[in-house]
Amino acid sequence: MNTPAxxxxxxxxxxxxxxxxxxxxxxxxxxxxxxLIGPNGAGKSTLIKTVMGLITPAAGxxxxxxxxxxxTGSRVAYVPQRSSVDWDFPATVLDVAxxxxxxxxxxxxxxxxxxxxxxxxxxxxVGISNLANRPVNQLSGGQQQRVFLARALVQKAxxxxxxxxxxxxxxxxxxxxxxxxxxxxxxxxxxxxxxxDLQTVADRFDQAALLKVKLLASGxxxxxxxxxxxxxxxxxxxxxxITSRVSQP
Amino acid sequence: MSNFPDIADLQTLLVACLGAVACALGGAFLVLRxxxxxxxxxxxxxxxxxxxxxxxVRDLGSPVLLLGAxxxxxxxxxxxxxxQQKAGIKEDxxxxxxxxxxxxxxxxxxxxxxxxxxxxxxAVINGRLELxxxxxxxxxxxxxxPRSAWIxxxxxxxxxxxxxxxxxxxxxxxxxxxxxxxxxISPVFFHWGVTTTASLTCVSAFDAxxxxxxxxxxxxxxxxxxxxxxxxxxxxxxxxxxxLISATxxxxxxxxxxxxxxxxxxxxxxxxxxxxxxxxxxDGLVAQWARKRRQxxxxxxxxxxxxxxxxxxxxxxxxxxxxxxxTTHLKxxxxxxxxxxxxxxxxELLTEEKGLLRCTPRGRDLARHLLDE
Amino acid sequence: xxxxxxxxxxxxxxxxxxxxxLLGLATGALGSMAVLRRNSLMGDALSHAAYPGLLAGFxxxxxxxxxxxxxxxxxxxxxxxxxxxxLIRSTRVRPDAALALVMGCFFGFGMVLQSHLQxxxxxxxxxxKDYLFGQxxxxxxxxxxxxxxxxxxxxxxxxxxxxxxxxxxxxxxxAVSLGINVSFWDTLYNFLFILSVVIGLQVAGVVLMSxxxxxxxxxxxxxxxxxxxxxxxxxxxxxxxxVAGTFASNExxxxxxxxxxxxxxxxxILSFLVRDFRKKRTSYSGFSQDTSSSLNISGxxxx
Numbered sequence: 001m002n003t004p005a006x007x008x009x010x011x012x013x014x015x016x017x018x019x020x021x022x023x024x025x026x027x028x029x030x031x032x033x034x035x036l037i038g039p040n041g042a043g044k045s046t047l048i049k050t051v052m053g054l055i056t057p058a059a060g061x062x063x064x065x066x067x068x069x070x071x072t073g074s075r076v077a078y079v080p081q082r083s084s085v086d087w088d089f090p091a092t093v094l095d096v097a098x099x100x101x102x103x104x105x106x107x108x109x110x111x112x113x114x115x116x117x118x119x120x121x122x123x124x125x126v127g128i129s130n131l132a133n134r135p136v137n138q139l140s141g142g143q144q145q146r147v148f149l150a151r152a153l154v155q156k157a158x159x160x161x162x163x164x165x166x167x168x169x170x171x172x173x174x175x176x177x178x179x180x181x182x183x184x185x186x187x188x189x190x191x192x193x194x195x196x197d198l199q200t201v202a203d204r205f206d207q208a209a210l211l212k213v214k215l216l217a218s219g220x221x222x223x224x225x226x227x228x229x230x231x232x233x234x235x236x237x238x239x240x241x242i243t244s245r246v247s248q249p
Numbered sequence: 250m251s252n253f254p255d256i257a258d259l260q261t262l263l264v265a266c267l268g269a270v271a272c273a274l275g276g277a278f279l280v281l282r283x284x285x286x287x288x289x290x291x292x293x294x295x296x297x298x299x300x301x302x303x304x305x306v307r308d309l310g311s312p313v314l315l316l317g318a319x320x321x322x323x324x325x326x327x328x329x330x331x332x333q334q335k336a337g338i339k340e341d342x343x344x345x346x347x348x349x350x351x352x353x354x355x356x357x358x359x360x361x362x363x364x365x366x367x368x369x370x371x372a373v374i375n376g377r378l379e380l381x382x383x384x385x386x387x388x389x390x391x392x393x394x395p396r397s398a399w400i401x402x403x404x405x406x407x408x409x410x411x412x413x414x415x416x417x418x419x420x421x422x423x424x425x426x427x428x429x430x431x432x433x434i435s436p437v438f439f440h441w442g443v444t445t446t447a448s449l450t451c452v453s454a455f456d457a458x459x460x461x462x463x464x465x466x467x468x469x470x471x472x473x474x475x476x477x478x479x480x481x482x483x484x485x486x487x488x489x490x491x492x493l494i495s496a497t498x499x500x501x502x503x504x505x506x507x508x509x510x511x512x513x514x515x516x517x518x519x520x521x522x523x524x525x526x527x528x529x530x531x532d533g534l535v536a537q538w539a540r541k542r543r544q545x546x547x548x549x550x551x552x553x554x555x556x557x558x559x560x561x562x563x564x565x566x567x568x569x570x571x572x573x574x575x576t577t578h579l580k581x582x583x584x585x586x587x588x589x590x591x592x593x594x595x596x597e598l599l600t601e602e603k604g605l606l607r608c609t610p611r612g613r614d615l616a617r618h619l620l621d622e
Numbered sequence: 623x624x625x626x627x628x629x630x631x632x633x634x635x636x637x638x639x640x641x642x643x644l645l646g647l648a649t650g651a652l653g654s655m656a657v658l659r660r661n662s663l664m665g666d667a668l669s670h671a672a673y674p675g676l677l678a679g680f681x682x683x684x685x686x687x688x689x690x691x692x693x694x695x696x697x698x699x700x701x702x703x704x705x706x707x708x709l710i711r712s713t714r715v716r717p718d719a720a721l722a723l724v725m726g727c728f729f730g731f732g733m734v735l736q737s738h739l740q741x742x743x744x745x746x747x748x749x750x751k752d753y754l755f756g757q758x759x760x761x762x763x764x765x766x767x768x769x770x771x772x773x774x775x776x777x778x779x780x781x782x783x784x785x786x787x788x789x790x791x792x793x794x795x796x797a798v799s800l801g802i803n804v805s806f807w808d809t810l811y812n813f814l815f816i817l818s819v820v821i822g823l824q825v826a827g828v829v830l831m832s833x834x835x836x837x838x839x840x841x842x843x844x845x846x847x848x849x850x851x852x853x854x855x856x857x858x859x860x861x862x863x864x865v866a867g868t869f870a871s872n873e874x875x876x877x878x879x880x881x882x883x884x885x886x887x888x889x890x891i892l893s894f895l896v897r898d899f900r901k902k903r904t905s906y907s908g909f910s911q912d913t914s915s916s917l918n919i920s921g922x923x924x925x
Contacts, residue, residue, distance in 0.1 A: 010556065010580070012552055014548060019551070023552065023555045052795070053799070054795050054798055054799070058552070059581075060580065061580065074800055076799065077799075078796060078799040080793065080795050084795060085792060086792075088339075089658065090658070090843060090851075091847070091849055092848060095849070096792070099788070099792065099793075102785060102786075102789060103801065108782060108785065109784070109786060110785065111785075135847035151796075155800075214555075280716075280719050283716045283719075285718040285719040285723075286663060288722060336894050338840055339657070341660055341661065342657050342662040342836050342840055345662040345663050345665065345666055345835070346833065346836055346887070346890065349829060349830045349832055349883050350883060350884065353830060353833070353881075353887075356879075356880040357877065357880045357881065360876060360877050371755075374828075375736075461670070461730065462726070464722055465722075465723070465726025467722075468719050468723050469726060469727070471719075472719045472720075472723055475714065503734075506738075508735075508737045508738050509736065509737035511730070512729075512731065512732070512737065514730070515726050515727055515729065515730020515733070516727060516731055516734060518723075518730075522723060522727075526709070534712065
């Protein structure tokens with residue numbers, strides 16, 4: 001049996017008085033593409049950030065490929081929400097993509113010719129090699145998302161954690177991201193995506209985890225996306241709306 | 250020291266108190282709008298207006314100087330906004346650029362006019378509170394007390410009138426400017442109105458108090474008041490009270506120790522803020538500490554209950570719910586497990602049976618509540 | 623021309639020129655990073671907060687010992703920085719108010735110390751007030767040694783920490799996920815920042831220190847779209863502004879600190895105009911849309 005990509009045990013996270021995550025037990029098998037879904041404030045981003053070690057949990061443990069987070073190095077690539085950085089930053093598209101190579105670089109962190117080539121290849125894979133020398137403050141939303149994705153590809157990680165990558169991007173970028181994530185999975189990578197569009201969950205992911213502070217369900221998509229569970233997460237009316245659309249062919 | 254509070258001392262105290270109240274009222278609105286540092290920018294920029302106005306009228310006593318200074322304060326704010334909106338510079342950098350530039354221009358001009366004008370740049374920073382009583386307002390043959398007291402007193406009256414006239418619309422604009430605009434109150438008008446008043450305040454006060462004390466008095470009392478009060482009116486009243494206390498305490502200690510009065514007043518605004526920070530009912534450090542301790546215990550009990558509830562019907566309940574195994578599953582040290590479960594047992598949220606912990610109905614309700622089920 | 627000959631002709635001026643150049647280099651490079659971190663006003667707050675430390679160092683030692691005063695000022699600046707951060711973290715007090723408050727109170731303490739020192743005048747304290755507005759003209763050769771040390775430290779740290787600081791500045795979360803020790807590099811940055819503010823006080827003074835940190839960086843941003851070029855250009859232009867400002871102040875007999883600041887401001891405006899002109903001429907396909915989108919994002923991203 002493979003070691004799971006992510007193994008979360010008894011995880012609890014609190015912001016001040018309110019618990020953001022309660023007693024989560026979750027295994028993400030390696031080689032799957034999992035959608036992390038739940039209503040607003042369910043703790044989806046918090047869970048990703050805790051797995052990345054950006055938030056210290058109140059209790060519980062996270063293991064990645066069977067190891068604690070401090071030993072995983074750059075095997076995990078994190079793609080934050082686009083709005084989390086200042087795009088006015090003075091850097092070109094290639095500069096940002098190159099940041100992904102940091103884990104492989106020497107003491108001073110200077111990229112070499114091979115790293116540049118890797119970065120250019122990654123930009124080509126996300127379809128923006130023509131923008132390599134474009135300053136990042138001149139990018140559209142979809143292009144920004146592609147740059148983030150290229151940065152993650154350069155990292156050559158085994159586990160990809162993406163926070164709302166489809167948020168506010170154009171249709172072309174959306175399908176490109178999806179294709180890319182599927183390629184990553186077919187090459188043996190594991191992909192976890194914070195996602196809020198319930199109608200597309202079934203098409204896009206093979207596994208899903210339904211979160212509402214507590215983990216309501218996880219596993220194959222059709223086992224998670226049941227009317228019963230959705231109602232528990234989203235309330236009666238919301239679930240009705242969703243299931244009526246989900247059941248459509 | 251025998252006749253310590255002589256008439257000059259009382260006059261100085263009066264100037265300090267009036268200046269403090271004027272600054273606190275004007276500053277509260279800046280603090281609420283997260284524009285505290287505009288006080289800094291304005292108070293450093295007004296020197297340029299004074300110098301330029303002096304070059305026109307060639308009279309240090311002319312009211313045109315006040316006008317020029319106020320205008321240059323407003324100009325500084327406008328320049329900060331211009332840099333932000335037209336030149337793509339972030340707010341913090343824009344402020345940090347504008348006031349040194351204007352201040353430098355003033356210092357250079359003064360250095361070139363040194364033989365003809367007596368403007369002490371040092372006094373701009375430090376103020377001359379100690380000397381305020383030497384400059385009385387004289388009407389006919391009668392001395393009416395320090396000129397600064399009249400100016401600052403007039404400013405306080407003006408601010409109170411403006412406040413009485415515009416309190417409601419100001420409150421709406423400051424809370425939600427988009428909503429204010431939608432009901433026909435112009436946020437732009439009030440923004441520049443408050444900026445002009447703040448500039449006027451800096452101008453009137455800096456001569457006596459010095460530009461740094463002006464900043465401290467504009468920001469300090471209002472920040473302290475915000476820790477105690479929730480309503481705008483409460484914030485304003487407390488700001489004034491805190492400003493008066495700072496001025497009085499600062500004056501007394503400064504006079505007794507025979508050191509800079511402005512400096513002591515600034516220190517006292519800090520002291521009052523420090524005390525507020527320590528003792529304020531909700532945001533105070535003591536309250537935070539107590540709340541945190543209580544929360545941690547509640548939180549841990551909740552954690553334990555939720556853990557037990559999640560696993561009590563599961564196949565591994567003997568393992569997950571056993572008292573001895575809790576240290577492993579919750580990653581708590583032994584002592585913590587016994588402390589938390591002891592507290593929960595006392596409050597009848599748990600029962601213990603042969604080393605197995607179980608939720609009582611009340612405990613189960615609490616766990617359910619915590620999970621929002 | 624051999625600079626050494628020139629040194630012999632006017633050693634006093636040469637010392638000042640060298641000193642302002644070294645300081646401009648260090649503050650320009652470090653300050654441009656502060657601009658990118660949206661922390662530009664920290665320089666102003668720290669220079670005010672360092673003032674009482676400077677005087678306390680003098681008070682404890684009784685003479686104008688540079689080492690004691692630098693240590694005292696650094697301690698106060700570090701305390702102010704920590705206090706500001708703690709205030710923002712632990713209360714509802716906003717960052718702007720916290721900075722203004724700490725700055726005002728620390729400087730108030732400085733005024734108290736200054737007035738106390740003035741009561742027992744001794745010859746050595748004559749120069750103390752110069753820290754308020756800076757007196758580049760009074761730079762001595764031992765000050766040069768201090769400034770040179772600072773410049774070397776800054777350049778060395780930039781060389782070693784460059785790629786890490788770049789990643790941290792752009793995307794802190796990504797830096798953590800790459801395993802970079804963010805708090806270590808933050809501390810190192812703050813240490814150098816405080817050191818340059820404290821050492822720079824003598825040249826630029828309390829009020830004008832912030833301009834020295836911010837102006838070169840802001841101006842450099844108009845010329846380049848890469849962080850490496852921006853920091854390099856900011857350092858270089860900081861040094862050139864120092865040299866040019868010193869010469870200008872010497873020629874015009876203007877006070878040196880304000881002259882450097884005014885020159886820097888002119889350089890900033892010139893840089894902006896050039897950018898504006900080029901932008902209008904080439905009318906970049908995405909520029910107008912880009913500035914609006916970046917403003918929008920900065921609004922969303924701001925906390």
